[in-house]
Amino acid sequence: MLQIESLSLSYRDTRVIDDLDLSIKRGESLAIVGPSGAGKSTLLSYLYQQLKQDAALCSQSQGLVDGLSVFHNVYMGALARHSAVYNLLNLAWPMAGRRQEVELLCRELYLDAPLHKPVSSLSGGQRQRVALARALYQEKTTFIGDESFSALDPVMAQRLLSLVKARHETVIMVLHDSELALSHFDRIIGLSDGKLVLDKPASLLDGEQLACFFDTQMATS
Amino acid sequence: MFNFVGPWQRLTLGLWLLVGISLLFVDIDIISLDPWGELLRMGQGLLTPDFFATESLANALWQTVSFALLGVTFGLLLGSPLALVYRSPWVAASCAMVRGIHEIFWALLFLQVFGLSPVTGVLAIALPYGATFARVFHDILQQAPSSTKETLPIGCDRLSAYFYGKLGHVLPLMLAYVRYRFECALRSSAVLGFIGMPTLGFYLETAFRQGKYHEGAALLILFVVLIGTIPLWSRRRLLPLYLLAALFTLPKLTGVDLQLVWQFLTFDILPPGIREVIHGQQGLEQGLTRFASWWQRLTLEQALPGAAASLVLAVSALGLTHLLALLGHRFASMHSRGKFSMPLGQLLLLIMRSMPEYILAFIFMMLCGPSMLPAILALGLHNGALIAYLLTRQDSLVRPSEQYQRRGDHYGFEVLPRIYPNLMSLLFYRFEVILRETAIFGVLGVMTLGFYVDSAFSEIRYNNAFYLLIVTALLNVLVDSLARRMLAKRLNQGMAVGQVSCVV
Structure with missing residues (x-):
């Protein structure tokens, strides 16, 4: 699906990604791990730019519009599917059919906030799920996520990850949780200082081998 | 739903x-x-502005700037101390009343007392602007986070605490507001020309009333340019210079007839009936x-x-x-x-x-x-x-x-x-x-x-x-x-x- 050879990326004159080779196959689930500042988010947004046509991005910054309701924030995932007039109509007066779709999606994400509630009044975990719902509502074949579950408890994170995987052919995700990476992903790649230092099937790895890729474990060791 | x-x-x-x-x-x-005919003639004037029709064009622009400058300066002198006592409902209420009356009416009022003197124009701007500064500075000061003040060492004197803990936070905001108000003051100053001050409005009214649209258009264009280029010419270091120049180039102050002022305050503005009672002419x-x-x-x-x-x-x-x-x-x-x-x-x-x-x-x-x-x-x-x-x-x-x-x-x-x-x-x-x-x-x-x-x-x-x-x-x-x-x-x-x- 995507073949990258000796990729280098810079951010404000600092090299963030250095001479990186990577190939991603359709149908794969790929976890990206690495300590802060390793270049994960930069790589992820590069991947999104490449796969834009069939990929939905759930970024760390979420991009929620505080003044709009849960419904509108989720519906924004479908802006490209509908005509401008229809979108504006939905902004002023949400259509029954779309509301049902969004409501169903929210229920699947265990998001129990009323659809008309402005997202400014939601909790951190609820906001994260609204952002996730928006990405899912795009209905693309590839999901690209940047720590999409960081504000959720582990059980909830596992449930939602299963849902994301069920709905997408390919899943690429930056993770901060080695257990989740090991148990739910086919393949794990590790970044350190912008270089690719690990690229193995998850079945060949264990928690100790991954330890150096997570800030928390680094601090305690 | x-x-x-x-x-x-x-x-x-x-x-x-x-x-x-x-x-x-x-x-x-x-x-x-x-x-439509009038619009056509104005449009023609706008397309072919005549920048040399009014010999006193430069003077009109400078007087507009100088009235605005002096108005804002006196407004600041008036408003800044008032901002500190704005919490008092009496101060707030009187500021609200002063703000509620437009510059033009203040000018019309002062015109009766001071005549066509620059004092009329400057005061007409300074008074309502001062009342506005008082309110806005008070609002801005309230926005300053209290966290800094809490972390200052015990025994810190009130003045330092005020300057470091409060003013430091919001000073850029206040300066930005003064800049914005200066732009407003330029507009007010131009408009005061319509009641006889020697600013832009005076020449504009004359030009338009006489149908000299080429001249009017030139004045309008210059005014827009003047406002659009404020960041270029209004440098902080030059301001004292401008202020001095404004003071020295003001039109001549006319003497104030104090008797007239006295009569204005004690007789002319009192309602009929009341004033006769006060002056003992009626029961x-x-x-x-x-x-x-x-x-x-x-x-x-x-x-x-x-x-x-x-x-x-x-x-x-x-x-x-x-x-x-x-x-x-x-x-x-x-x-x-x-x-x-x-x-x-x-x-x-x-x-x-x-x-x-x-x-x-x-x-x-x-x-x-x-x-x-x-x-x-x-x-x-x-x-x-x-x-x-x-x-x-x-x-x-x-x-x-x-x-x-x-x-x-x-x-x-x-x-x-x-x-x-x-x-x-x-x-x-x-x-x-x-x-x-x-x-x-x-x-x-x-x-x-x-x-x-x-x-x-x-x-x-x-x-x-x-x-x-x-x-x-x-x-x-x-x-x-x-x-x-x-x-x-x-x-x-x-x-x-x-x-x-x-x-x-």
């Missing part, structure tokens, strides 16, 4: 309900005989009866109809302002359209916001005659452009998502909801300004409160004028506090309304 109609939607619907009601009463006939009972009948007639025949007309005009203009602000931001924002429409939109906004409402209305009135239409157009265009401009300055804070496209529907979902609270708070703050301005259109012949004030001045009935001015100020205070209360419910606590967000 109605759950989705949130507080901002309700506020918008309420606003337009009010606008609809006032549109039922509004008078927008075109009375002029040949509006108390007789005097009171006379006063009551004067008050009743003036209230029923002038104050109430004038106030109603002012409100109808202001609310209609508010509707137009709302529309134009939305349209203007949509057109000039960096989040909409391509590379070319943005600078073009910004230029249009600059032109529209540089023009004082009064001058716009004056021009429209030459075109379509003295109905409310010129006033509504002028208020809507100026304020709509100003709000749109202030909103575009916050554009860089709005970060749309990766999927964002420069289309109307995307704009509606991602940009509009983020700027809308700010748009509404600016709009409601401007409502006070709009209402204040409606009064001065009376000078141009629209039957608002200002019309009756102006007539009272020209009939030398100073007591009538004084009473009507108080009514004008009260109406402003009332409407402003209502608007603020409506908005405060919808904004987070601690977020200051409107005025402050115009400068951030």
Whole structure:
């Protein structure tokens, strides 16, 4: 699906990604791990730019519009599917059919906030799920996520990850949780200082081998 | 289903309900005989401006700047200390009253006392501006976080604590506000020319009234350029120099006849009946009866109809302002359209916001005659452009998502909801300004409160004028506090309304 050879990326004159080779196959689930500042988010947004046509991005910054309701924030995932007039109509007066779709999606994400509630009044975990719902509502074949579950408890994170995987052919995700990476992903790649230092099937790895890729474990060791 | 109609939607619907009601009463006939021919001649003038027609062009511009500069300086001297004691309801109330009366009326009032002296013009700006500074500085100071003050060492003296813990936080905000007000003062100063000050308005009125549109257009263009280039010529280091120059080049001060002032204060502005009682010419009972009948007639025949007309005009203009602000931001924002429409939109906004409402209305009135239409157009265009401009300055804070496209529907979902609270708070703050301005259109012949004030001045009935001015100020205070209360419910606590967000 995507073949990258000796990729280098810079951010404000600092090299963030250095001479990186990577190939991603359709149908794969790929976890990206690495300590802060390793270049994960930069790589992820590069991947999104490449796969834009069939990929939905759930970024760390979420991009929620505080003044709009849960419904509108989720519906924004479908802006490209509908005509401008229809979108504006939905902004002023949400259509029954779309509301049902969004409501169903929210229920699947265990998001129990009323659809008309402005997202400014939601909790951190609820906001994260609204952002996730928006990405899912795009209905693309590839999901690209940047720590999409960081504000959720582990059980909830596992449930939602299963849902994301069920709905997408390919899943690429930056993770901060080695257990989740090991148990739910086919393949794990590790970044350190912008270089690719690990690229193995998850079945060949264990928690100790991954330890150096997570800030928390680094601090305690 | 109605759950989705949130507080901002309700506020918008309420606003337009009010606008609809006032549109039922509004008078927008075109009375002029040949509006298109006049427009054509003005257009020709605008295309071929004559920069050498008025020999005193440079002088007119400089006097405009110098009145504004001196007005703001004295306003600051007055307003800054008042800001520290603004918590007192008496100070706040008197500031509100002083603010509620427009510069032009202050000028008309001072004109009776000081004559056509520069003191009249400078005071007319300094007084209402000082009252505004007091309020806004007070609001800004309140916004300063208290966390710094809490971490200062024990035993720190109050003055240092004030400067480090409070002023340090908000000084950039206050300076930005002063800059913004200086721009406003330039407009006020230009408009004071219409009542005889030697500023731009004086030459503009002469040129337009005589149909010399080439000359008028040159003046207008120079004025827009003057405002557009403020950041270039108004350097902080040059300000003392400008101030000195302004003081030295003021037109000659005329001597003040103190006896005249005394008579003005103790006799002319007192209501009939009361003044006879005070001066012992009439008995108390007789005097009171006379006063009551004067008050009743003036209230029923002038104050109430004038106030109603002012409100109808202001609310209609508010509707137009709302529309134009939305349209203007949509057109000039960096989040909409391509590379070319943005600078073009910004230029249009600059032109529209540089023009004082009064001058716009004056021009429209030459075109379509003295109905409310010129006033509504002028208020809507100026304020709509100003709000749109202030909103575009916050554009860089709005970060749309990766999927964002420069289309109307995307704009509606991602940009509009983020700027809308700010748009509404600016709009409601401007409502006070709009209402204040409606009064001065009376000078141009629209039957608002200002019309009756102006007539009272020209009939030398100073007591009538004084009473009507108080009514004008009260109406402003009332409407402003209502608007603020409506908005405060919808904004987070601690977020200051409107005025402050115009400068951030």
